[in-house]
Amino acid sequence: MIRLENVNKTFRGRDGTAVEALRDISLDIAAGEFVAIVGASGCGKSTLLRLVAGLVPTSSGQVMLDNAPVTEPRTDTAMVFQAATLLPWADVLRNVTFPIRLMHQHDTKTDDKARALLATAGLSGFETKLPRELSGGMQQRVAICRALLQEPRVLLMDEPFGALDALTREEMSLELLRLWSARKMAVIFVTHSISEAILLADRVVVMSPRPGRIADIINIALPRPRSFEQEGTEEFQRCAARIRALIFKGRDANAA
């Protein structure tokens, strides 16, 4: 469904020097697949996400969605960022419906759908609260609801749990899996956490930095539904060791 063909991305810095962010990225993602991207800082993970979102053009190569090149933002992709980035002046309900209203697709059913979605995310009764009245985890839940209300076919998540504490993070991971399994959408999930990537994804794309390249793609053969008990299994540990080795091998090569 999503297909990246030999994608390169070079940014021009303020001083005119070219910075190569991504080199020769080729990747296929099936409809409904959960793909995690891990790698050290500066490996172009976020850039990759923005290329798929159509927010940034490629320097060469193509991003295809349903066999059509992505050249501008599409209404069937949605994004979740590291910060919840809610509108401070709007209550929870209006925050969740904000993208729909921006796209002029708001109708009488939208609010009901938003309420139902908030309920499945454990946010019933918070519809009229302002973002600052919510905890960090709840704010991020609102941001996820905001993305899901668009009923995207592709959900792009840029370290969505990176700003949350460890316990909230584990809780949110399982909740995300629950929300994802109820819909069939493709997810690209950028993270720094190896265990988070293994817990969530069907496949983990390991990237190496400067310039960002795909080091390897690991298939995660753990059965679903996933849980934290699986962290003790041999398969989990094998995948974690492999990913860690790939990330650190890249670092050693850079240092040499």
Next chain:
Amino acid sequence: MQPDRKARLIASLPAWGATIALLLIWEISVHVFQIREFILPAPSAIWEACVSAWPNLLRHTLATLGTVLMGFFASVIISLPLAMLIASSPTTSAAIYPLLVITQSIPKVALAPILIVALGANEMPRIIVTFLVAFFPLVVSSVAGLLAVPPELIELGRACRAGRFQELLRIRLPFAVPFVFGGLKVAAALSVVGAVVAEFVGADAGLGYLIQTSMAFFRTPLAFGAVVMLALMGIVLFQAVALTERLLFPWSSSVEGTTTATS
């Protein structure tokens, strides 16, 4: 509501206590050290002067208030579109900002007599001087607000295919509200300063004029009375802006991390 009000009253007690203590020390010192009235009048003498010259004082206060309000509204009407223009692109910003800094480097007192000759001895030059003193912090903080939107929120707007106008109206402008009000509070206080500066240079009414004429006859208590009226005016305007913010944008007054961007 009731306990809340009581708590606020208790919280304000130290401020009232300190003010009353200061006035008492002032009053006693003037009597003990026999300071002459035209050098430093006692608070009681200032009060008496205000009461006896009240109709006169009120007339001058209203004259100044008119200039202050007109100058203040002029800065609001001009600053906000100017801020949007500056925030809209690096090019417009590079073109306009240096001009603004130049207007700020000119001492307004130096400009006032020139403006009066150019525009005539009417209200206009005073409003312009007030505007020139008040508008700059408003522009600076409004621009800061328009540019303070998290880049992710702009990306969200773009991902929803919002145009530049939609982005400005539905994301940037609301986001700038706390910053704009920070600038408005500074502008309100500076408007009073600007009006007085203009009145010193050329006016036949107003508190600045009253201070000058009173001091020419060594009527220091009345001049002090005019200063008190100016201080009260500044406080009332500031509180009016703060109240407007609380009523119209209740979420704004407690937004974290927004400080008034002024220097």
